[in-house]
Amino acid sequence: MIPDDEFIRDPHVPGPTKLEVRCLVMCLAGLRGHEVAVDVGCGTGGITLELAERASRVYAIDRDPRAISITGRNLEKHGLGDNVSLMNLDAVEALEGLGEIDLAVIGGNGGELRRILELASERLRDGGRIIVTAILLETKYEALRCLRDLGFEVGITEVSVSRGRMLDRGTMMVAQNPISIIYTL
Amino acid sequence: MIPDDEFIRDPHVPGPTKLEVRCLVMCLAGLRGHEVAVDVGCGTGGITLELAERASRVYAIDRDPRAISITGRNLEKHGLGDNVSLMNLDAVEALEGLGEIDLAVIGGNGGELRRILELASERLRDGGRIIVTAILLETKYEALRCLRDLGFEVGITEVSVSRGRMLDRGTMMVAQNPISIIYTL
Amino acid sequence: MIPDDEFIRDPHVPGPTKLEVRCLVMCLAGLRGHEVAVDVGCGTGGITLELAERASRVYAIDRDPRAISITGRNLEKHGLGDNVSLMNLDAVEALEGLGEIDLAVIGGNGGELRRILELASERLRDGGRIIVTAILLETKYEALRCLRDLGFEVGITEVSVSRGRMLDRGTMMVAQNPISIIYTL
Amino acid sequence: MIPDDEFIRDPHVPGPTKLEVRCLVMCLAGLRGHEVAVDVGCGTGGITLELAERASRVYAIDRDPRAISITGRNLEKHGLGDNVSLMNLDAVEALEGLGEIDLAVIGGNGGELRRILELASERLRDGGRIIVTAILLETKYEALRCLRDLGFEVGITEVSVSRGRMLDRGTMMVAQNPISIIYTL
Ligand SMILES: Nc1ncnc2c1ncn2[C@@H]1O[C@H](CSCC[C@H](N)C(=O)O)[C@@H](O)[C@H]1O
Numbered sequence: 001m002i003p004d005d006e007f008i009r010d011p012h013v014p015g016p017t018k019l020e021v022r023c024l025v026m027c028l029a030g031l032r033g034h035e036v037a038v039d040v041g042c043g044t045g046g047i048t049l050e051l052a053e054r055a056s057r058v059y060a061i062d063r064d065p066r067a068i069s070i071t072g073r074n075l076e077k078h079g080l081g082d083n084v085s086l087m088n089l090d091a092v093e094a095l096e097g098l099g100e101i102d103l104a105v106i107g108g109n110g111g112e113l114r115r116i117l118e119l120a121s122e123r124l125r126d127g128g129r130i131i132v133t134a135i136l137l138e139t140k141y142e143a144l145r146c147l148r149d150l151g152f153e154v155g156i157t158e159v160s161v162s163r164g165r166m167l168d169r170g171t172m173m174v175a176q177n178p179i180s181i182i183y184t185l
Numbered sequence: 186m187i188p189d190d191e192f193i194r195d196p197h198v199p200g201p202t203k204l205e206v207r208c209l210v211m212c213l214a215g216l217r218g219h220e221v222a223v224d225v226g227c228g229t230g231g232i233t234l235e236l237a238e239r240a241s242r243v244y245a246i247d248r249d250p251r252a253i254s255i256t257g258r259n260l261e262k263h264g265l266g267d268n269v270s271l272m273n274l275d276a277v278e279a280l281e282g283l284g285e286i287d288l289a290v291i292g293g294n295g296g297e298l299r300r301i302l303e304l305a306s307e308r309l310r311d312g313g314r315i316i317v318t319a320i321l322l323e324t325k326y327e328a329l330r331c332l333r334d335l336g337f338e339v340g341i342t343e344v345s346v347s348r349g350r351m352l353d354r355g356t357m358m359v360a361q362n363p364i365s366i367i368y369t370l
Numbered sequence: 371m372i373p374d375d376e377f378i379r380d381p382h383v384p385g386p387t388k389l390e391v392r393c394l395v396m397c398l399a400g401l402r403g404h405e406v407a408v409d410v411g412c413g414t415g416g417i418t419l420e421l422a423e424r425a426s427r428v429y430a431i432d433r434d435p436r437a438i439s440i441t442g443r444n445l446e447k448h449g450l451g452d453n454v455s456l457m458n459l460d461a462v463e464a465l466e467g468l469g470e471i472d473l474a475v476i477g478g479n480g481g482e483l484r485r486i487l488e489l490a491s492e493r494l495r496d497g498g499r500i501i502v503t504a505i506l507l508e509t510k511y512e513a514l515r516c517l518r519d520l521g522f523e524v525g526i527t528e529v530s531v532s533r534g535r536m537l538d539r540g541t542m543m544v545a546q547n548p549i550s551i552i553y554t555l
Numbered sequence: 556m557i558p559d560d561e562f563i564r565d566p567h568v569p570g571p572t573k574l575e576v577r578c579l580v581m582c583l584a585g586l587r588g589h590e591v592a593v594d595v596g597c598g599t600g601g602i603t604l605e606l607a608e609r610a611s612r613v614y615a616i617d618r619d620p621r622a623i624s625i626t627g628r629n630l631e632k633h634g635l636g637d638n639v640s641l642m643n644l645d646a647v648e649a650l651e652g653l654g655e656i657d658l659a660v661i662g663g664n665g666g667e668l669r670r671i672l673e674l675a676s677e678r679l680r681d682g683g684r685i686i687v688t689a690i691l692l693e694t695k696y697e698a699l700r701c702l703r704d705l706g707f708e709v710g711i712t713e714v715s716v717s718r719g720r721m722l723d724r725g726t727m728m729v730a731q732n733p734i735s736i737i738y739t740l
């Protein structure tokens with residue numbers, strides 16, 4: 001995994017998803033080398049770069065040009081990107097233009113979660129998987145609901161991570177915000 | 186309980202202990218109106234003010250004069266303080282000068298935890314209790330160990346709280362750092 | 371607070387709400403001695419008993435006769451209950467029959483949360499408060515939504531508690547399930 | 556990653572380490588295919604199997620013959636084990652007999668943590684790493700301390716995971732006990 005502080009950042013773009021969460025997403029994704037993955041809302045590229053190392057082809061979608069730019073720079077910095085298509089489009093539009101996929105990771109939705117999940121699910125090959133990362137209560141709820149409406153069995157895992165900060169007087173645990181991962185089974 | 190944002194703050198003084206933690210400390214303290222309590226490391230006064238509302242007498246100790254000053258101002262702001270003695274001393278020195286107590290809450294120790302716990306325990310009346318709040322791993326470990334060495338049965342509760350922040354796009358849970366409460370039984 | 375293991379239990383009735391959560395609910399409730407409180411879904415009586423110690427009158431509602439019975443026995447065991455009315459009714463029916471209240475704590479809803487919150491809110495005196503405790507994701511979401519629809523400003527606090535279990539080889543932290551408290555401001 | 560329920564279990568043997576934690580340990584381990592790894596306290600084989608999939612050679616040590624037996628059966632069940640040496644020995648004795656290693660994962664220590672860490676550190680190749688998983692407060696504290704005494708820079712990450720249980724009435728988050736991962740940098 002790529003350490004959090006090895007991502008170039010843009011103050012206007014969220015991410016990268018914290019290492020521990022990227023790690024869990026990748027575990028749950030179980031990507032194999034020949035598979036095709038989509039990163040919806042690529043932000044800083046936290047997930048895109050991990051997918052790039054594991055999939056045959058990655059579509060990284062973000063409607064914010066700054067996200068596309070910073071993801072591009074992070075791919076380059078880490079010598080990745082040959083198998084990545086950056087798409088500066090709204091998720092719905094971008095997904096409509098795609099063919100079959102094996103994995104969709106949804107890290108941003110802008111209120112279009114239901115439509116995004118529908119489109120992703122329509123493009124899913126046999127054995128394909130959808131993963132939503134959610135920091136909003138509403139996203140958790142809607143992801144569960146929409147994926148069920150689409151006929152999936154769904155799991156949800158919530159992770160709270162704290163990392164030790166080494167102070168002179170001792171080791172203080174510093175909490176990261178809890179994040180939920182909703183995934184099809 | 187006094188809301189967190191109703192405490193006057195000094196940027197150089199830690200605290201106040203977050204409402205949820207103050208609340209749990211007070212629950213575990215089980216103070217009765219005739220009892221005498223000590224707040225070791227009063228900081229901003231978070232614990233001192235809660236004790237002042239529930240005990241007959243409170244000794245608030247801090248070696249930092251800014252902590253004593255801000256605790257004094259917070260007592261005044263909330264119309265409390267008639268039953269509070271502010272002691273601008275090192276904890277060891279202050280405790281040596283005190284008589285019998287029913288409750289000691291230790292929120293700061295400056296590396297003197299063992300000695301502080303010994304002194305507090307010597308001053309404890311029948312049925313008295315000691316509570317340590319700890320954000321450092323080392324403090325948790327030492328509080329457990331020292332209190333056991335002093336013959337106490339000990340409990341430890343770790344609390345992770347997140348509070349919803351209401352954003353336009355939904356409810357984001359924002360984590361507070363985990364805190365441990367170590368208490369004699 | 372009443373320790374968890376001092377409640378008589380019925381294997382068919384959930385509760386009592388864990389001490390740490392009861393404690394936080396009571397902090398957030400800020401009950402004053404002259405106020406009237408309702409406990410919707412009293413279960414084992416965890417919340418009812420705490421309310422009984424702090425309010426002038428408590429209505430404890432549960433549609434399950436076993437919950438009413440065990441709450442009654444717990445009140446008796448702790449010498450409480452003079453100010454408590456036990457109501458073996460569905461929440462909606464029970465609330466329709468009540469007059470003005472200062473506090474409603476909702477610990478069970480059976481799919482009727484929206485109607486329960488409407489009824490509670492209609493009965494609320496100036497300065498009155500509603501608190502929902504939720505272990506289901508769906509309840510959190512709906513409580514937030516319904517209370518906002520009713521015009522309230524709402525807060526949500528999620529608490530994860532672990533308690534140390536003292537083993538021969540050391541102190542193991544045992545996690546309780548996370549619980550959310552949704553409250554009107 | 557191997558799902559938790561695809562491990563054969565022996566009621567007398569702890570483990571397997573939960574999927575989410577195995578996943579994080581593997582992320583932090585950053586194993587490369589030519590490396591040699593040791594699993595100290597292999598238990599049910601949770602960590603051993605993951606190492607077997609990623610290292611060139613794995614030494615799985617446990618003083619409990621039932622742990623060795625169940626780890627062996629789990630390796631077989633998953634078609635792994637060609638590169639695994641099972642060692643039914645006390646950790647100290649086993650480590651004394653080993654040559655150079657790239658990674659040591661310590662999941663059990665039986666009070667010998669300091670000696671185990673010394674031995675592991677002596678056998679570590681340039682760029683080698685040590686990872687301790689800890690559920691006991693005392694193990695966290697001692698792992699941090701001993702690794703620092705041995706001259707390592709150390710990180711600690713604490714993870715609390717809850718998984719959704721799908722009930723008729725909604726999604727209940729069920730907490731796993733918090734676990735800490737202490738790792739050399
Ligand atoms: N409807 C939509 N279409 C495309 N991108 C969207 C979108 N809604 C939100 N986004 C994008 O989703 C991103 C969420 S932040 C994602 C962070 C990323 N996973 C990382 O690890 O770096 C933002 O950059 C936002 O612009």
Ligand SMILES: Nc1ncnc2c1ncn2[C@@H]1O[C@H](CSCC[C@H](N)C(=O)O)[C@@H](O)[C@H]1O
Pocket residue numbers: 198199200201202225226227228229230231232233246247248249252274275276277292293294295296297
């Ligand atoms: N040995 C010692 N003697 C006295 N005060 C000490 C001390 N070691 C640390 N402290 C004090 O302990 C305080 C810890 S911060 C306490 C915050 C407080 N509970 C609140 O809620 O506001 C600091 O102000 C520090 O000055």
Ligand SMILES: Nc1ncnc2c1ncn2[C@@H]1O[C@H](CSCC[C@H](N)C(=O)O)[C@@H](O)[C@H]1O
Pocket residue numbers: 383384385386387410411412413414415416417418431432433434437459460461462477478479480481482
């Ligand atoms: N619509 C409804 N009307 C009345 N009671 C209800 C209800 N839906 C659920 N309940 C009750 O809500 C309870 C939830 S368990 C509550 C536990 C309680 N707070 C304690 O600390 O002991 C159950 O006993 C259930 O019977």
Ligand SMILES: Nc1ncnc2c1ncn2[C@@H]1O[C@H](CSCC[C@H](N)C(=O)O)[C@@H](O)[C@H]1O
Pocket residue numbers: 568569570571572595596597598599600601602603616617618619622644645646647662663664665666667
């Ligand atoms: N000193 C020691 N030497 C060898 N094994 C030890 C030991 N102290 C503890 N153990 C072993 O450590 C194990 C801890 S349980 C480990 C679980 C394992 N990581 C899994 O995922 O399946 C136990 O099986 C115990 O027998």
